[in-house]
Amino acid sequence: MTKQNSKAVAKVMAITSGKGGVGKTFVSSNLAAAIAKRGHRVLVMDADLGLANLDVVLNLYPKLTLHDVFMGKAQLQECIIKTPGGFDVLLAGSGLVEYSRLTSGVRDDFLRIMEALHPLYDVILLDTGAGISDVVLFAVSLASEVLLVATPEPTSLTDAYATIKVLTSQQKRQQIRMIINQTARLGDGRAITVQLQQVLDRFVSKAQGVNIKLVHTGDIPSDPSVKMAIMRRQLLMLNTPGCPAALAISQLALKLDEAVISRSA
Ligand SMILES: Nc1ncnc2c1ncn2[C@@H]1O[C@H](COP(=O)(O)OP(=O)(O)OP(=O)(O)O)[C@@H](O)[C@H]1O
Numbered sequence: 271m272t273k274q275n276s277k278a279v280a281k282v283m284a285i286t287s288g289k290g291g292v293g294k295t296f297v298s299s300n301l302a303a304a305i306a307k308r309g310h311r312v313l314v315m316d317a318d319l320g321l322a323n324l325d326v327v328l329n330l331y332p333k334l335t336l337h338d339v340f341m342g343k344a345q346l347q348e349c350i351i352k353t354p355g356g357f358d359v360l361l362a363g364s365g366l367v368e369y370s371r372l373t374s375g376v377r378d379d380f381l382r383i384m385e386a387l388h389p390l391y392d393v394i395l396l397d398t399g400a401g402i403s404d405v406v407l408f409a410v411s412l413a414s415e416v417l418l419v420a421t422p423e424p425t426s427l428t429d430a431y432a433t434i435k436v437l438t439s440q441q442k443r444q445q446i447r448m449i450i451n452q453t454a455r456l457g458d459g460r461a462i463t464v465q466l467q468q469v470l471d472r473f474v475s476k477a478q479g480v481n482i483k484l485v486h487t488g489d490i491p492s493d494p495s496v497k498m499a500i501m502r503r504q505l506l507m508l509n510t511p512g513c514p515a516a517l518a519i520s521q522l523a524l525k526l527d528e529a530v531i532s533r534s535a
């Protein structure tokens with residue numbers, strides 16, 4: 271933590287996707303490192319109730335997790351882990367999978383925890399599950415910004431489209447930020463975002479009477495260094511900070527800093 275006694279409330283961003291395995295956890299953890307490097311206090315939270323695999327990616331062996339807080343066995347502060355990337359992590363713990371039915375008790379617990387975390391951080395990144403389950407939609411509802419990760423594959427894009435439709439209709443979201451991961455060529459992400467926007471304008475905005483705006487926020491190229499860092503259980507931003515994917519994540523952090531984090535509330 272670099273800033274003390276900040277009265278501002280944390281900016282909460284959900285990192286979500288339509289299809290699984292598109293890079294949410296990779297983006298969450300490395301984006302957190304890049305935002306922390308810019309001088310902000312950052313927490314990444316496993317909002318996939320134990321399935322985000324943040325512990326595996328970051329090589330962490332937590333003794334206590336959110337599950338213990340829910341069970342009344344630990345204080346929230348005891349479960350927060352500092353990472354070599356300069357940001358903190360809050361893991362759900364595998365026991366939390368039982369809560370995927372999302373009862374009102376679980377919702378209340380989550381809301382209480384978010385409230386306690388707000389004054390401690392400038393940015394909270396929620397690494398959510400894929401798709402449109404109750405848990406994912408609930409986690410996304412806690413965020414002021416939605417970062418939707420998709421790859422250029424047609425299956426990922428159709429699932430992204432389905433997710434955008436649900437977020438627009440159920441949560442009345444008017445803006446969703448697009449991150450296109452594993453791109454092959456410069457400009458791919460922007461072109462994909464424009465195409466998706468056209469389909470939304472035609473079939474969703476008219477039908478629902480709302481204008482949903484997709485904001486192309488960043489592209490991350492397909493890069494062999496990503497797999498190498500994951501195999502070594504290290505952050506890409508520390509392992510190979512100069513590789514194309516790491517540079518793209520630094521750019522993304524800069525953009526979010528200017529557009530969201532440092533913008534006065
Ligand atoms: N830019 C990239 N270049 C190359 N490989 C990548 C890139 N981004 C992600 N990958 C690969 O995709 C895999 C899946 O990434 P990750 O675990 O972050 O996805 P996820 O969306 O969190 O999955 P889940 O839906 O299961 O939570 C990584 O282990 C990595 O091998």
Ligand SMILES: [Mg+2]
Nearest residue numbers: 294295322323
């Ligand atoms: Mg994940």
